[in-house]
Amino acid sequence: MKEGSINLNLARTAVIGCPGSGKTTLATQMATILGRPVVHLDKILLKANWQLLPSEERRQIVEDIVLQDQWLIDGMWRSNLEQRFVRATTVVLLDFGTLRCLWRVVARSFKYRKKQRHDLAEGCFDNFDGEFLGYVVSFRRKVLPSVLQLAKRHPNVNLVVLKNNKQVQKFLQQIQQSTGKPN
Numbered sequence: 641m642k643e644g645s646i647n648l649n650l651a652r653t654a655v656i657g658c659p660g661s662g663k664t665t666l667a668t669q670m671a672t673i674l675g676r677p678v679v680h681l682d683k684i685l686l687k688a689n690w691q692l693l694p695s696e697e698r699r700q701i702v703e704d705i706v707l708q709d710q711w712l713i714d715g716m717w718r719s720n721l722e723q724r725f726v727r728a729t730t731v732v733l734l735d736f737g738t739l740r741c742l743w744r745v746v747a748r749s750f751k752y753r754k755k756q757r758h759d760l761a762e763g764c765f766d767n768f769d770g771e772f773l774g775y776v777v778s779f780r781r782k783v784l785p786s787v788l789q790l791a792k793r794h795p796n797v798n799l800v801v802l803k804n805n806k807q808v809q810k811f812l813q814q815i816q817q818s819t820g821k822p823n
Contacts (some may be wrong), residue, residue, distance in 0.1 A: 649798065650674060652706070654713045654724040656808065657734030658779040659772070660741035660748065662757045666734065666808060667714035673815050674712065679705055680759035681715030688763025699723070702823045715761065718783065725794045732800045732811070733787065741776050 655667040664680065671678040685698045692698065702720040705711055706727040713724060725731065745768055752766035775783075791799045798806070802808050 648815060649729040650815065651710050651729045651800075652708075652709070652727055653730045653732065654721075654728050655732045655734070656716050658736065658738075658741045658783070659716070659776050660744035661734035661736040661806075662744070662808065663714050663716070663734055666732065666802075666812075667712060669812055670741070670815060671712055673812065673819060676710060676712060676724050678712045678714050680794060681713060681717045681720075681757075682764070684761070685717065686761035688761065690764050695719070711743045716783075719785070725790055725797055726791070727821070728794075728797050730800060731791065732802065734808070735780075735784065735801050735803050738777060738780055741779070742773070745773070745776055766781075806814055 650670070653670070655663045657663050657669070667678045667680075681702075684701055685693055687693060693701070699720060702717075702723050705713065706723055749766050749768050754765055755760065757764075757766055791797065800811065802811055
């Protein structure tokens with residue numbers, strides 16, 4: 641696992657990271673370059689008012705997606721992260737600093753207050769509470785180590801770790817160049 645290494649086998653790609661790290665933005669940009677749709681887990685695994693679909697239904701939805709030959713999935717969702725690692729060719733981990741993620745979460749919440757985001761299930765409006773902010777604050781300490789352990793258990797998956805906007809832009813440029821399409 642080499643930080644920032646780029647293996648452009650993006651047939652089955654998961655974009656993961658802390659809330660506010662830019663997963664949806666990156667996945668949407670990748671989808672445009674690659675000419676394929678992005679699956680936003682927050683859109684398909686939730687019902688209105690942030691209600692979870694039943695566990696077995698969520699597992700089956702993700703299973704149906706990851707069994708396909710190609711996919712681009714946006715979302716952290718630890719409950720089905722291993723399902724994605726088992727079939728992924730590449731996992732892009734956005735490992736941005738905690739303060740940056742917190743700032744983005746708060747700013748996004750104000751920007752989309754009482755507005756429907758395209759990457760969320762109908763009836764789920766952007767908001768934050770103490771529990772969510774606690775998750776963001778503790779992500780690098782509590783969640784990131786388990787993600788890195790999962791990557792070690794799946795050495796055939798190319799893990800691309802991007803730590804800042806400059807690395808994200810370089811990654812997108814490399815994808816663009818690999819497609820042979822003009823910018």
